[in-house]
Amino acid sequence: MHVRKLTSGFAAVLAVTFSLMAGQAVAAPGADHVAAARIVTYDASGSAEFRTAVDRGAAIWNESVDAVALRPAASGQRANIRVLADNGWPRAQTTSLGNGTVYIGRQAVDQGYDTIRISAHELGHILGLPDRKPGPCSSLMSGSSAGTSCTNPYPDAAEKAEVEGNFGGALAGTAGALPLGAVIVD
Numbered sequence: 001m002h003v004r005k006l007t008s009g010f011a012a013v014l015a016v017t018f019s020l021m022a023g024q025a026v027a028a029p030g031a032d033h034v035a036a037a038r039i040v041t042y043d044a045s046g047s048a049e050f051r052t053a054v055d056r057g058a059a060i061w062n063e064s065v066d067a068v069a070l071r072p073a074a075s076g077q078r079a080n081i082r083v084l085a086d087n088g089w090p091r092a093q094t095t096s097l098g099n100g101t102v103y104i105g106r107q108a109v110d111q112g113y114d115t116i117r118i119s120a121h122e123l124g125h126i127l128g129l130p131d132r133k134p135g136p137c138s139s140l141m142s143g144s145s146a147g148t149s150c151t152n153p154y155p156d157a158a159e160k161a162e163v164e165g166n167f168g169g170a171l172a173g174t175a176g177a178l179p180l181g182a183v184i185v186d
């Protein structure tokens, strides 16, 4: 009698557990959204001494947004983004959202600007963000206007939301602030 009571009680707990699990499975659209992240590949093989900083800049975007993911291109694969080192000022040439060329310019690095912030900033242009200058160090897209002492490589909440909108479609149409097919210096 006592054993039977325990058994039925255990069955009731199991039933509740399974119904909770079923509830979670039904609530999966969030998981679908993550799975639908658009993959944008980048080739940093031409970024010379900045390669580690470029990889870190890409990782920061991956930590910061869900709608798009930056991945190193496989060897022989044509990448969406080419990242090059040169002696000019850092800049990005956009061709379309998620596509273009980034230059990690030594001119700014030599003046003391942070290489990871530069990398994340220029990748931000390819993800559809315009410059926001002058601006505070908390803003990634304030770029060099925040000064050489600013080493923050993270986008702020508004910048994250804008990229989510650019790639997630929820705020589709707001990407118009960024000129495509243009070279954005800094």
Ligand SMILES: [Zn+2]
Binding pocket: 121, 122, 125, 130, 131, 143, 184, 185, 186
């Ligand atoms: Zn810029």
